[in-house]
Amino acid sequence: MQRTSVTAALALGGAALAIAPATAAARPTISMSGSTSVAPLAAKLAKGYLRARPGAASFRLAQGGSDIGVADVARGRVTIGNSSRDPKPTDPGGLVFNKIARDAICISTNRGNRLSGVSQATVRAIFGGKVRDWSQVPGSNIRGPIDVIVRTAASGTQDAFQKIFLDKTKVTSTAAQKASNGLVAQSIRSDPRAVGYVSLAFTKGLNDARYQGVGCTLRNAKSGQYLGTRNFWMVTRGPARGAAAQFIRWIQRTAAAARIIATGWVPLR
Amino acid sequence: MSVTAPPGDTVARVATERTDRRVELLLGALASAILVLIAAMIVFVFAKAWPSFSHNGLAWFGPGGNVDDQLGQIFNSPANPAAYEYTLHAWPLLYATLLTTGGAVLIGLTFALLSAVFIVEFAPPGLRRVLQPVVRLLAAVPSVIYGLIGILVIVPFVGNHLISEARRKSVAYVVQLSGTSLLVAVLILTVMITPIMIAIIVDALRTVPRSWTEGAAALGVNRWRVMWTITVRAARPAIVAAAVLATARALGEAIMLSMVSGSVGFAPNPLDGLTVLFEPVRPLAATIVDNAEGLSVKPFGQTIYAFAAILLVSSFFLSFAGWVAKQPLKRYGTRS
Numbered sequence: 001m002q003r004t005s006v007t008a009a010l011a012l013g014g015a016a017l018a019i020a021p022a023t024a025a026a027r028p029t030i031s032m033s034g035s036t037s038v039a040p041l042a043a044k045l046a047k048g049y050l051r052a053r054p055g056a057a058s059f060r061l062a063q064g065g066s067d068i069g070v071a072d073v074a075r076g077r078v079t080i081g082n083s084s085r086d087p088k089p090t091d092p093g094g095l096v097f098n099k100i101a102r103d104a105i106c107i108s109t110n111r112g113n114r115l116s117g118v119s120q121a122t123v124r125a126i127f128g129g130k131v132r133d134w135s136q137v138p139g140s141n142i143r144g145p146i147d148v149i150v151r152t153a154a155s156g157t158q159d160a161f162q163k164i165f166l167d168k169t170k171v172t173s174t175a176a177q178k179a180s181n182g183l184v185a186q187s188i189r190s191d192p193r194a195v196g197y198v199s200l201a202f203t204k205g206l207n208d209a210r211y212q213g214v215g216c217t218l219r220n221a222k223s224g225q226y227l228g229t230r231n232f233w234m235v236t237r238g239p240a241r242g243a244a245a246q247f248i249r250w251i252q253r254t255a256a257a258a259r260i261i262a263t264g265w266v267p268l269r
Numbered sequence: 270m271s272v273t274a275p276p277g278d279t280v281a282r283v284a285t286e287r288t289d290r291r292v293e294l295l296l297g298a299l300a301s302a303i304l305v306l307i308a309a310m311i312v313f314v315f316a317k318a319w320p321s322f323s324h325n326g327l328a329w330f331g332p333g334g335n336v337d338d339q340l341g342q343i344f345n346s347p348a349n350p351a352a353y354e355y356t357l358h359a360w361p362l363l364y365a366t367l368l369t370t371g372g373a374v375l376i377g378l379t380f381a382l383l384s385a386v387f388i389v390e391f392a393p394p395g396l397r398r399v400l401q402p403v404v405r406l407l408a409a410v411p412s413v414i415y416g417l418i419g420i421l422v423i424v425p426f427v428g429n430h431l432i433s434e435a436r437r438k439s440v441a442y443v444v445q446l447s448g449t450s451l452l453v454a455v456l457i458l459t460v461m462i463t464p465i466m467i468a469i470i471v472d473a474l475r476t477v478p479r480s481w482t483e484g485a486a487a488l489g490v491n492r493w494r495v496m497w498t499i500t501v502r503a504a505r506p507a508i509v510a511a512a513v514l515a516t517a518r519a520l521g522e523a524i525m526l527s528m529v530s531g532s533v534g535f536a537p538n539p540l541d542g543l544t545v546l547f548e549p550v551r552p553l554a555a556t557i558v559d560n561a562e563g564l565s566v567k568p569f570g571q572t573i574y575a576f577a578a579i580l581l582v583s584s585f586f587l588s589f590a591g592w593v594a595k596q597p598l599k600r601y602g603t604r605s
Contacts, residue, residue: 064562071565089348090566132441144434145441152532153341154563173335174445176532176549179559183420183528190425191447 027055028243033062034069034082035156037181037199038232041101041265042082045251048260052250057243066156070095073235079244081235084199085156086163096239098248101232102266105161105197106216108185108206112192115140117213123165126195129172134193142192148175149187149196157181160230161197165211201264221266229266314581317574324355329575333358336534340560344569353568361536362576365550368451368537369526370519373458378512380459381466382501388467389474390496401471408464416525419457424448424529432547444535444548451537452546454530458522462515469514473507474500505598513591517584523554530555553580 032042039061046059064072066083073081074092087097107123109115116139118126125131127148135143150171151158162171178184181202188194189205198206200216208216211228220226240248251257258267322329339357346354388400428448437446477500485495501508531549534556539545551559553576564570 067562067565088345090346091348133438145437145445147445147447152559152562153337153344154560154566154569170338173338174443174533174535176445176447176449177337177559178532179527179562186420187447187449190421191428194447 027058029060030057030080030244030247031060031062031078032069032080032082032234033064033072033078034235035066035084035232036063037084037103037156037201038066038069038082038234039063040201041232041261042234044260044263045100045257046247048256049247049250052254052256057247065154067154070235073237076237079236080240080248083156083233083235084230085159086231086233088159094238096236097233098236098240098252099231099268100234100248100251101261101268102221102229103232104200104216104218104221104226104266105157105164105228105230106200106203106206107165107195107197107209107211107228108188108203109195109209110188110192111205111207113140113142113195113207115195115207115209117210119212120165123211124167124169127166127171127175128169129174144193147187147191147194148172149184149194150175150177151181151184152177152179155179157197157199157230164228164230165197218262218264218266222262232265311581314574314578317571318578319571320353320568321355321357321572321575322578325357329357329359330363331358332360332536336361340534340569340572343572344563344566346566346568350567355568355572357572357575359553359576359579361534362551362553362556363579364536365451365530365534366520366552366554368550369454369458369530369552370516372451372455373462373519374512374516376455377459377463377466377515378508381463381470381511381515382508384463384467385470385474386496386501388471390492390500404464404467404471408468410461412461412522412525413528415457415461416528419453419525419529420449423453423457424450427453427547436544436547440541440544440548444533446544446547447531447549448547449529449531449549450547451530451550454526454550454552457525457529458519461522461525462518465518466511466515469511470504470508473504473511476507477503506595509591509594509598513587516587520583520587521554521580522552523558526552527555527558532559 030046032046043061046061049056050059062078066085069078069081069083070091071081072078074095081095083097084103087095107118113134115137118137118139122131122137126137126146127150129148131137132146133144134140134146137146148171150161176187178187178196181198184196184198185202185204185206188196188198195209200218200221203216210216211226214220214226216226216228221229234248234251236244236248239245251261252268258269261267334356336357336359342354343357346352384404388397388404392400425448427450428446432446432448440446481499481503482495485499486492490498530551532551532555533549534551535549537545537548537550541548557573557576560569560573564573
């Protein structure tokens with residue numbers, strides 16, 4: 001593995017936050033690192049877990065990106081690696097991906113472009129570079145060249161977008177690649193000709209292009225009507241054991257955890 | 270030499286010499302540790318980067334294909350180490366680094382030299398007292414702040430007001446012109462590195478002996494000519510040093526360029542005329558930042574380390590070139 005301690009410093013937004021005061025010595029510690037998309041959910045779940053079972057464990061949560069989380073857990077640096085992408089063939093062997101929730105990916109345009117109801121074919125034509133002018137896109141009220149904004153190859157969101165929306169279509173080589181959800185959102189907000197995709201939590205101030213005519217909202221994602229959803233994973237080395245196993249089981253099985261997830265994501269049940 | 274020990278007291282003198290010796294050893298060890306650290310860093314980066322270079326040979330530095338596609342393929346390599354993908358033609362990234370760094374240093378150096386001459390020779394004392402601290406303050410502003418201003422203010426302005434519809438359409442099938450561009454990258458980079466150059470050059474101009482300039486003035490030469498023919502000429506080694514330092518900062522600038530320079534591995538084509546200024550670029554350091562998330566994929570990490578190795582080597586060449594450039598200038602100079 002290429003991962004060194006330098007990586008943690010390189011990873012943007014790699015801020016660590018301690019959730020519980022680690023005072024009791026006997027209390028098992030669950031450490032997590034990885035996806036920036038999963039991190040807000042993981043923090044909420046950890047808080048909820050401590051409320052439901054006070055003293056059951058103490059938590060340490062760091063970020064860094066899905067690949068960092070997978071690499072960290074494979075080397076035993078953390079108990080749980082958070083990942084917003086599905087397992088990949090290059091992942092180290094012996095890892096178990098535990099699904100904890102689903103998240104929606106929204107196709108977004110600038111507020112000045114009231115594009116609404118894009119079909120799968122249109123999305124593929126735009127992101128594949130076949131259609132390059134807004135005048136050729138049905139439902140768009142502006143004209144002029146399209147600015148396509150995507151994520152870098154290493155991003156979990158890019159991986160999910162490719163699988164869910166594009167399948168075999170290749171993203172056009174003229175697309176601008178941004179390093180985070182926030183940068184994509186900012187680029188769309190400041191460019192009337194832009195189109196891109198962001199995680200549901202980042203859609204504030206953007207126009208929802210309503211993939212296949214269904215609004216990209218939590219309600220539609222929960223009901224299953226909105227099709228652009230992806231999985232959130234907690235990765236462990238081998239089947240989860242001890243405190244981590246109890247935590248993951250609590251997330252997957254209890255109504256309390258489902259309620260927490262439902263505040264911004266799609267619970268499994 | 271001891272001040273406290275009474276003369277003739279050999280015990281005290283020996284003790285003092287021992288203290289000196291200990292300090293010498295300690296400081297020597299610290300200085301050597303830096304050398305060891307640098308050597309270790311070079312070996313580490315090159316060892317990590319080697320597979321990427323050895324797979325591509327000299328083609329690594331050449332053009333060919335789309336560099337972002339190649340990075341994507343490297344990232345999605347199969348699990349089998351024998352089947353790792355390494356093919357990469359990094360020319361667009363190298364070219365972008367040259368363009369942004371070269372452009373910013375050329376513009377910045379001209380501007381810095383003229384400003385320094387003004388501050389030292391022509392500025393009224395009141396203005397000088399304000400200008401100098403402001404320049405030093407500007408030199409210390411973190412680059413991410415420049416990046417934020419760039420992405421929130423300058424990029425949207427360029428994208429929405431300076432790029433015409435016709436210009437956008439003329440290259441729509443090759444590249445998107447959205448405001449993140451070579452122009453903005455060079456502009457902000459220039460603003461970033463100029464204050465450092467001004468500060469260094471001002472200090473250098475000050476060290477030129479007063480008697481030299483007074484002698485020239487006594488012969489009836491005006492202040493502008495004295496400045497150019499004597500003061501600036503004598504300070505040339507320091508000006509080279511300022512340029513080298515600024516180039517190093519521009520070369521390594523990552524966060525700001527990652528935010529404003531376009532996020533596409535595109536090599537701007539000079540034949541496009543003015544449009545070149547609005548075309549996106551992505552220099553090496555920005556590429557490393559943008560792709561840090563994928564370091565854990567082995568061949569991808571090795572490719573990223575190859576970028577780092579190139580930056581490391583260029584900064585060495587830069588110091589060396591600066592040293593070479595200073596040699597013939599030294600005999601005019603007041604600084605060695």
